[in-house]
Each structure stands twice: as structure tokens, then as C-alpha cells.
Amino acid sequence: MLTFKKARTAAENRKSSETEIVAKVNIDGCGNSKIKTNIGILDHMLELFAFHGHFDIDLEVKKADTNIDIHHVNEDIGIVLGKIFRKALGDRQRIRRFGFGAAPMESTFTEVILDLSGRGYFRLNTQGALKAGSQEGYSLTHLEHFLESFAHHLGANIIVDIKNICEDLHTNLETIFKALGLALDQAAQIDQRRQGIPSTKGIID
Ligand SMILES: [Mn+2]
Known part of the structure; x- marks a missing residue:
């Protein structure tokens, strides 16, 4: 029986002249x-x-220059989350690597496909539809900035x-965040059949 009892966890305290964010994650959480x-x-x-990714996450924005707007803090939260997931994944031994998640809400639905390849890339497709406007100070443009930071720092x-x-x-x-949780949960899971790094290159960096 293979054992991976040590939980995959990581923490980060990121301070810049614009924001201060502390966060920790347990990928194998509840x-x-x-x-x-x-x-x-x-x-x-x-x-x-x-919740839907079964990750335990503790994140607090201690300081933010929201007197300007939420642009910096929104991106920096994406950076910090990407960093803690990257650290917690370590060298990515035996992970499934690829993940797919889909979630509907009423007639809207989102599909997220991801590869924990080490390379950061993000794309949001809206099928040519106009991106919905701002709500509660947030918008799909903010979401794009957030996920771009997350993808790059997660690799x-x-x-x-x-x-x-x-x-x-x-x-x-x-629909986006639920599908993302499902996809990342799948990709981050340990595949008992896999020995070592899940790449023919023998390394993910
Ligand atoms: Mn809701």
C-alpha cells in the first residue's frame, strides 16, 4: 500500500508596497x-x-491600496494563491497532472481544462459574447487578471x-470557480499507478 500521509501544505506571506497577503493551503484538505x-x-x-476542490485555504489580506481600486489586490491574491499551490505540489511526483471540471448554474455553464505542466498560461473564452459588466466592484476583466496571475505563479x-x-x-x-476547484482537485490528486514525475521529460519545472 502506497502511503502519502504527509499532507501537501504550504504557506506564504507576501508584502509589497501595494499589498500584504498571508495565506496557507492544504491540498489534501476537506x-x-x-x-x-x-x-x-x-x-x-x-x-x-x-469547498469543491477539497482544499483547506486560509487567506487574509492585511493591507491593500484599495483607496486606488481593487486592481493590485485582486492580482496579488492570484499570485499568492498560485505560489502556495505551487509550493504545496512540490516536485509534482505522481500527480494526475491534467484536470477537467464543469459546473452549471441555471443555463450558464463553464468548462475548465488544466495541465499542471509547470508552464503558466491562461485563456478565458466567452464564445464571442460580451463580457458581463461590473458587479459589486468586480468584473470578468478582474477575473481574467486574477486567473492569469494564478496560472503563471502556479505553473x-x-x-x-x-x-x-x-x-x-x-x-x-x-460556474467558473466551482469548475476550477473540480479541475484542480482532479489534476492535483495522486495517481497510484504513476511512478515519479508525470512527464516523459522526467521533470516538471
Ligand atoms: Mn452565490
Whole structure:
């Protein structure tokens, strides 16, 4: 019987002249989270992401230059989350590496396909539909910045396809964050059949 009893965890305390964010993650968690970004809608989305990905996440924004707007803090949360997941994955031995997740809400649904390849790439496809406007100070443009930072710092290729996008940003975002949690959970899981690094190159960096 193979044992991976040591939980895959990591923490980060990132300080810049613009923001200060502390966070920790347990990839092999139960979906518990304590999120305090001071952006209500993002707190809610990250809780959904953690819950459906079975990740335990503790994240607190201690300082942010929101007197300007949420641009910096939104991106920096993506950076910090990407970093802690990257650290917790370590050398990525025996992970499934690829993940797919899909989640609907009413007639809107999102498919997320990702590869924990070490290379950061992000794309959001909206099938040519206009990106829904801002809501609660957040928008799909913020979401793109957030996921771009996350993908680059995690070292993952993430493609998000939102189908039948609706006018309600909250609904659109829910399908994205749930699908992302499902996809990342799958990709990060240990495959008992795999020996070593899941790449023919023998390394993921
Ligand atoms: Mn909701």
C-alpha cells in the first residue's frame, strides 16, 4: 500500500508596497476555508473553489491600496494563491497532472481544462459574447487578471470556457470557480499507478 500521509501544505506571506497577503493551503484538505480579501464577491468565490476542490485555504489580506481600486489586490491574491499551490505540489511526483471540471448554474455553464505542466498560461473564452459588466466592484476583466496571475505563479495551463454567459456576474463567476476547484482537485490528486514525475521529460519545472 502506497502511503502519502504527509499532507501537501504550504504557506506564504507576501508584502509589497501595494499589498500584504498571508495565506496557507492544504491540498489534501476537506474544503474548509477562511477567506478575508475585503472583496465580498471574491471571498464567496474562493470559498466555493476551496469547498469543491477539497482544499483547506486560509487567506487574509492585511493591507491593500484599495483607496486606488481593487486592481493590485485582486492580482496579488492570484499570485499568492498560485505560489502556495505551487509550493504545496512540490516536485509534482505522481500527480494526475491534467484536470477537467464543469459546473452549471441555471443555463450558464463553464468548462475548465488544466495541465499542471509547470508552464503558466491562461485563456478565458466567452464564445464571442460580451463580457458581463461590473458587479459589486468586480468584473470578468478582474477575473481574467486574477486567473492569469494564478496560472503563471502556479505553473499551470488553464483554459476556461464559459458557455451561455448570462448578465449576472455572480452566476458566471460561480460556474467558473466551482469548475476550477473540480479541475484542480482532479489534476492535483495522486495517481497510484504513476511512478515519479508525470512527464516523459522526467521533470516538471
Ligand atoms: Mn452565490
